[in-house]
Amino acid sequence: MKKSLQVYWKLFTSTFYLSAFTFGGGFVIIPLMRKKFVTDLDWIEEQEMLDLTAIAQSSPGAIAVNAAILVGYRVAGFPGALVTILGTVLPPLIILSCISLVYEWFRSNAWISALLRGMQAGVAAVIIDVVWSMGGKVVKSRDWISILVMCAAFAATYWLKLNVVFIILFCAALGVVVTICKGRKERAQDKGESE
């Protein structure tokens, strides 16, 4: 029992530490988690960590939270997952609580307000940069369905103001259909080759 308590404590402190000092979200935290749980603690195998990463990235929600759930579950079952969720969620919860308590004062201070106004332009640039990179890949793929989906989704949300949830559900359904069709085609080709 003492040993398992130690495991839970280690899980909690590791995820708390990773979450408190990782700027830049999910794509940064995963390599750090790998280092912690695969290299340092040797709790998870290299290949398994890669697969867990794939699951974390394919699931909805924050990648850091998803990865933490998987690691906690893998190491100590469902209670382990609860512990790692707590460890991952607490730092942002505490930090943002503090910021939001001083937000009113923050906003009414002319200097900080000017700082935030300047940063807004920077945030816009950061987001447009991400879109540029991701959208560029879609355009370069010359996959006409993807390009069409991208344009239609933009029109639907920006001009038609459709609820984002419906757009995502529709595109997910489209993804299922395309995957099934591709699977059939490949199977048909395999058959053709084997005959």
Place this chain on the structure above:
Amino acid sequence: MIYLELLWSFMQIGLFSIGGGYAAMPVIQSQVVDLHHWLTLEEFADVITIAEMTPGPIAINSATFVGIQVAGIPGAIVSTLGCVIPSCIIVLTLAFFYYKYKNLRMVQGVLEGLRPAIVALIASAGLSILILSVFGNNGISWAIHQINWVSVALFGAALFVLRKWKPSPIVVMLGCGVVGMLVYQLTPLGG
């Protein structure tokens, strides 16, 4: 009941922000700004800025912020819980199937189908922050004096730096913030 509304709203945010990071942004905007009016677009832009500057996922950061603004600390806890519950269920279900079948093909297929749509949604949310920063709260107008030229210049410079040298976004944002603060406060352009 406000707690249930927060919980339900952030469960949708948790469930439909697929692809991590910026993918959460359009869903948060749709729920928090457009549907429930818990934040103005301006406050939403502040949340994204703050979330970028602090550690932790954007979704959790905004859940905490919105929760506190709407219903205090219990609100923050409920919203964060809402954010995490869908992840928990889906990730563990997928992990179960992964250990059983070692095949995630369908999931990856769906994800691929979603990617272009996610790009478009992020673009739309980014554009609304850009428009807010250039035109203010009044929306698009091409009258010269309505355009915030400081923002235009900062945006252009930041995008150029990001494309050319790929520095950390935090550095770029802080740079814009400091330059903006000095220009707005020390020159007549701040008006």
